[in-house]
Amino acid sequence: GAVVSQHPSRVICKSGTSVKIECRSLDFQATTMFWYRQFPKQSLMLMATSNEGSKATYEQGVEKDKFLINHASLTLSTLTVTSAHPEDSSFYICSARVWGHWEQFFGPGTRLTVL
Amino acid sequence: AQTVTQSQPEMSVQEAETVTLSCTYDTSESDYYLFWYKQPPSRQMILVIRQEAYKQQNATENRFSVNFQKAAKSFSLKISDSQLGDAAMYFCAYRGPQGGSEKLVFGKGTKLTVNP
Numbered sequence: 001g002a003v004v005s006q007h008p009s010r011v012i013c014k015s016g017t018s019v020k021i022e023c024r025s026l027d028f029q030a031t032t033m034f035w036y037r038q039f040p041k042q043s044l045m046l047m048a049t050s051n052e053g054s055k056a057t058y059e060q061g062v063e064k065d066k067f068l069i070n071h072a073s074l075t076l077s078t079l080t081v082t083s084a085h086p087e088d089s090s091f092y093i094c095s096a097r098v099w100g101h102w103e104q105f106f107g108p109g110t111r112l113t114v115l
Numbered sequence: 116a117q118t119v120t121q122s123q124p125e126m127s128v129q130e131a132e133t134v135t136l137s138c139t140y141d142t143s144e145s146d147y148y149l150f151w152y153k154q155p156p157s158r159q160m161i162l163v164i165r166q167e168a169y170k171q172q173n174a175t176e177n178r179f180s181v182n183f184q185k186a187a188k189s190f191s192l193k194i195s196d197s198q199l200g201d202a203a204m205y206f207c208a209y210r211g212p213q214g215g216s217e218k219l220v221f222g223k224g225t226k227l228t229v230n231p
Contacts, residue, residue: 059218
């Protein structure tokens, strides 16, 4: 089956630093990747949609300069949280989809803690 | 904007019994997709079942089935013969028609506890 990995699974950083999270589709080419944020005991909220080779589309209220998304290849998308603050602490989940196919395959998530 | 509502924050069921999780949604589209996802303590999202709005027949996957009421915009999940491994958060999700917005809109989730 389609497998999506995320790295790292957990990261702790100091306030003001930047953190990069990788999302990889291991056995298929993902034309579209999605980034979600999930706060404790809450639902998944879509942050942005990225298509390979083009700029990401951000959801309303998500700061594009703070959450930088790059989808440079068909198997890799990265989310960089710039100048992280404690309120950015959350669980970040990516998903990937093949063009023309309905199903999104989810990664295992990355827990970010900003001290 | 589309919205998905899960009115049951928590549910519990005895092992081997049946439980139904509720979900309602709001959309002006006639063609769309509905999903139930399971999120166990590992936090990995797992697709449980999906339903295409144009299909009248309710989807079924082994012990999981849905009751899709398009006019009422209702999409409930029935879990039969509940097992301990079914304990998880369950999220109802909506996706618009093919060719339109690809994003999933999730409900707030229902935490299911299975009692031995």
